[in-house]
Amino acid sequence: MPIIRDEAQPGPATLRNVFDFAQPSELTGKRNVTAVPTQALFLMNSPTVKKHAAALAKRMKQETDETKRMRLLWLTLLNRPITDEERAEAFDFLSVSGDNAWTELCHALLASNEFLMKL
Amino acid sequence: MQSAACGMGSLALSDLIASSANAASPLARRAPHFSARAKRVIFVFLAGGPSQGDLFAPKPEISKLHGKPIESPVGDDGQLRVGVSQFLPMAPVAPVRPRGDSGMMLSDLLPNLSNVADELCMLRAVVSDNKAHAPATLQFHTGHIAEARPSMGAWMSYGLGTENRNLPSYITIHPPRDGRTYGSGFLPAIHQGTPLRVPQNAEEPAIADLRDDGSTTEAQRRRLDFLQKVNRRLLDRLQTDAQMEGIIESFELAFRMQAKAPGLVDLSSESKATQEMYGIGTPSCDSNAKACLMARRMSEAGVRFVQVTMGGWDHHGNIRSSLPASCASSEKPIAGLIADLKQRGMLKDTLVMISGEFGRTYWSQDLSGTNPIAKHGREHQQESFCTLLAGAGVKAGLVHGETDDFGFQPIDGRVHLHDLHATILHLLGLDHERLTYPHHGRDYRLTDVYGRVVDEILA
Numbered sequence: 001m002p003i004i005r006d007e008a009q010p011g012p013a014t015l016r017n018v019f020d021f022a023q024p025s026e027l028t029g030k031r032n033v034t035a036v037p038t039q040a041l042f043l044m045n046s047p048t049v050k051k052h053a054a055a056l057a058k059r060m061k062q063e064t065d066e067t068k069r070m071r072l073l074w075l076t077l078l079n080r081p082i083t084d085e086e087r088a089e090a091f092d093f094l095s096v097s098g099d100n101a102w103t104e105l106c107h108a109l110l111a112s113n114e115f116l117m118k119l
Numbered sequence: 120m121q122s123a124a125c126g127m128g129s130l131a132l133s134d135l136i137a138s139s140a141n142a143a144s145p146l147a148r149r150a151p152h153f154s155a156r157a158k159r160v161i162f163v164f165l166a167g168g169p170s171q172g173d174l175f176a177p178k179p180e181i182s183k184l185h186g187k188p189i190e191s192p193v194g195d196d197g198q199l200r201v202g203v204s205q206f207l208p209m210a211p212v213a214p215v216r217p218r219g220d221s222g223m224m225l226s227d228l229l230p231n232l233s234n235v236a237d238e239l240c241m242l243r244a245v246v247s248d249n250k251a252h253a254p255a256t257l258q259f260h261t262g263h264i265a266e267a268r269p270s271m272g273a274w275m276s277y278g279l280g281t282e283n284r285n286l287p288s289y290i291t292i293h294p295p296r297d298g299r300t301y302g303s304g305f306l307p308a309i310h311q312g313t314p315l316r317v318p319q320n321a322e323e324p325a326i327a328d329l330r331d332d333g334s335t336t337e338a339q340r341r342r343l344d345f346l347q348k349v350n351r352r353l354l355d356r357l358q359t360d361a362q363m364e365g366i367i368e369s370f371e372l373a374f375r376m377q378a379k380a381p382g383l384v385d386l387s388s389e390s391k392a393t394q395e396m397y398g399i400g401t402p403s404c405d406s407n408a409k410a411c412l413m414a415r416r417m418s419e420a421g422v423r424f425v426q427v428t429m430g431g432w433d434h435h436g437n438i439r440s441s442l443p444a445s446c447a448s449s450e451k452p453i454a455g456l457i458a459d460l461k462q463r464g465m466l467k468d469t470l471v472m473i474s475g476e477f478g479r480t481y482w483s484q485d486l487s488g489t490n491p492i493a494k495h496g497r498e499h500q501q502e503s504f505c506t507l508l509a510g511a512g513v514k515a516g517l518v519h520g521e522t523d524d525f526g527f528q529p530i531d532g533r534v535h536l537h538d539l540h541a542t543i544l545h546l547l548g549l550d551h552e553r554l555t556y557p558h559h560g561r562d563y564r565l566t567d568v569y570g571r572v573v574d575e576i577l578a
Contacts (some may be wrong), residue, residue, distance in 0.1 A: 018327070034298055035308040035365035037287055038326060040373035044339065045331035086349075093345045097338070104338065108346040111370075113363050114353050 018042045043111035053107035060102060066091075069102075077109050145307045145368060146288055148280040151548025156512025156578075157470040158282070159418050160275065160543065161425045161460075163411070163453055166256065166295060167432030170479035170497050171505035172526050173211045173442055174226045176243050180524035181481045182210040186492050189482075206482040207492055208525075212439045221516030228446040231454035238457050238466065240513040240576055242506045244520030244529035247477055247536045250499050252433070253297060255476040260300040262540055262565050269304035269556070271540055272424035274565045276310040277303075277556065278549045282421030285379035287313040287372060290417050291426040292410045301426070305558040308365020309372070312426065315384070317409040325384035325413070330377055343374055383416050397455035403447045411452040415459055418469055432475055435484055436496040457509050470546050471509040478504025481526040503529050506539065512546040514578045534573055541570035546577075 018039055043049055060076075063069040070090055074082035082090070093108075094101040109115055172178065186207055213227045219236035232239075249255045254264035261268040269277070272289040281288035291301045291312035301312030318325050331339065350367050354360060386394070386409060394400065398408035407429050414425045429449045434441050453473060460466040483495035503522045509515070520532030534542075541551040544565065551570050555562035564570075 034302065034311055035362055035369050036311060036313045037369045037373040037376055038313055038328075040366070040370040041326065041328040041376070044343070044370070044373060045328040045334075045377075050331070050333065089345070089348065093341070097341060104342050105345070108342045108349070111346055112353075113350045113366055116366075117363070 049110055053110055054103045056106040057102040078114055145309050146281045151279060152550045152553055153548050155548025157546040158468040159423050160470045161414050161418055163473045164426055164428045165432045165475040166428055166430045167475060168477045168479050168499050169432045169475045170434060170442060172481040174229060175224060175241060175505040177211050177215040177224060178481055178524055178526045181208040184208040185210040208481060209483040209492060209495060212442055223518055228443050229450045231451045235454050235457045237516045238509045240508040240515060241518045242520055242534050243518060244503050244522055244533045245506045246503060246529060246533055247501045250501050255501055256295055257297060257299055258536055259476045262537060262567055267299045267302060267304050269306040270301050271565055272312050273303040273306050273310040274554060275424045275547060277306050278554045279423055281423060285375040286420055286422055288423045290315055290422050292413060293428045295428055306556055307361050309368040317406055326380055329381055343370060383420055384413060386412055396459055398451035404451050407449050408452040411456040415456060434496045436486055437494050438496045439493060466510040468511045470511045474506035477501040502527055512578055513576050517576060519576050537566045537569035538571045538573050540565050542573045545572045
């Protein structure tokens with residue numbers, strides 16, 4: 001059954017609007033499915049995603065061993081262990097990504113298909 | 120095993136459409152089937168159903184019978200086709216007069232459009248298949264009234280690719296609410312329309328998150344390279360997935376857009392004269408004027424299909440006061456667009472199409488049942504309505520098609536939506552029977568199994 005809402009969406013609606021959340025005033029049997037550059041821009045540049053990437057990196061840094069931290073990040077975000085190949089790539093990425101390297105890594109994973117699509 | 124339920128995933132793109140997309144660069148420019156008259160299309164969609172009897176095609180018989188009850192002009196099955204108990208023929212709400220050298224009929228409510236009448240080609244007997252807004256709108260955009268078929272802009276993007284790899288091939292400004300109207304259906308997802316909106320104030324951007332002042336381009340590129348490596352590995356594991364390929368491509372496009380788009384959506388670089396030509400600064404039409412100017416800029420930059428949607432045409436009641444307001448909000452921007460394309464030499468290879476999803480009845484509708492005719496409106500009519508074309512490859516000043524004395528059934532020059540779609544593709548150099556995509560075991564087309572190119576209107 002469609003859900004009928006009579007109130008505007010609570011809270012900031014940016015994320016939901018970018019990803020085709022049904023408008024509260026509309027009857028919608030099925031959500032739109034789109035893959036447009038405006039969504040990629042949101043995932044690349046929006047303060048929302050950047051804020052969450054920074055928060056996630058901060059949380060991960062409670063684990064001081066970087067190899068264990070990397071494993072924890074994959075478990076937390078993708079719900080699976082990291083592979084050897086991925087670990088090597090990720091450390092390569094960290095080594096060239098400067099002071100914010102862990103935030104950058106978290107940001108990339110938050111924008112990945114595997115995370116977005118729950119695969 | 121990998122069914123993590125975390126974070127934004129639950130809000131995001133959950134429907135995965137498996138398909139056989141495989142092009143390395145799906146937006147790469149492709150040659151048309153034959154020599155093209157039009158390189159690009161701008162579609163001004165007048166959402167709601169503009170009244171052709173008031174604006175483009177007056178009927179003397181209707182004006183003669185104004186306000187007199189008549190029997191239903193519809194069918195002989197005794198069924199009323201509109202939702203009221205009587206039909207009152209209703210004369211146009213404002214005079215409709217011959218314009219320009221061609222003598223094309225246009226309402227006094229369209230003074231600016233009348234000035235460019237000789238650029239227009241008017242189809243007076245366009246037909247579609249459904250009377251309700253949602254299915255009719257979907258059919259106008261996709262050819263089908265119910266399914267999630269690819270939209271016409273997506274087909275054009277698929278057929279011809281893009282002229283500018285830094286921009287989407289298909290942009291829709293103030294899009295209709297139903298995402299299927301600018302969707303890619305079973306085509307690769309990168310062909311769908313990218314929605315834009317005209318900022319309503321100085322703080323609001325036309326494209327959100329177009330830049331990240333906190334990152335250097337190099338850092339952003341590095342992050343994106345890592346992200347895409349992760350995405351491609353997943354795609355390899357899953358074999359093929361149109362939606363995921365679309366997302367991977369959309370990130371690259373978004374990265375390139377960051378450099379190109381900010382200048383394009385900034386209308387302040389246009390001269391005062393150009394801005395006034397579109398009606399920018401006039402409160403009644405400012406938003407549509409900016410949308411039309413942005414459409415021209417996008418077209419100029421190489422976007423294959425640009426749509427501008429202008430709402431407010433669903434005049435069930437009190438059309439006498441509401442139609443003039445709808446015209447005032449839109450006709451100057453549209454006329455400005457055509458005149459501007461002309462002065463820049465772009466009209467010769469740009470096809471402009473102006474249409475609603477259907478038209479309206481020549482007899483009145485009164486949902487209250489008690490209002491005097493001066494307060495009546497008009498009901499939807501998909502049996503016949505008017506569509507305007509201008510520019511590349513169509514005969515300027517031509518009026519094609521005619522309906523009966525009640526403006527109901529076509530009696531000459533009938534153009535079904537499938538025929539219109541076939542004709543637009545033809546003008547772009549695409550054979551609507553050859554532009555196909557395999558899906559569900561057969562080749563699909565924009566025109567499905569229908570469609571005839573309307574040769575009569577080709578210049």
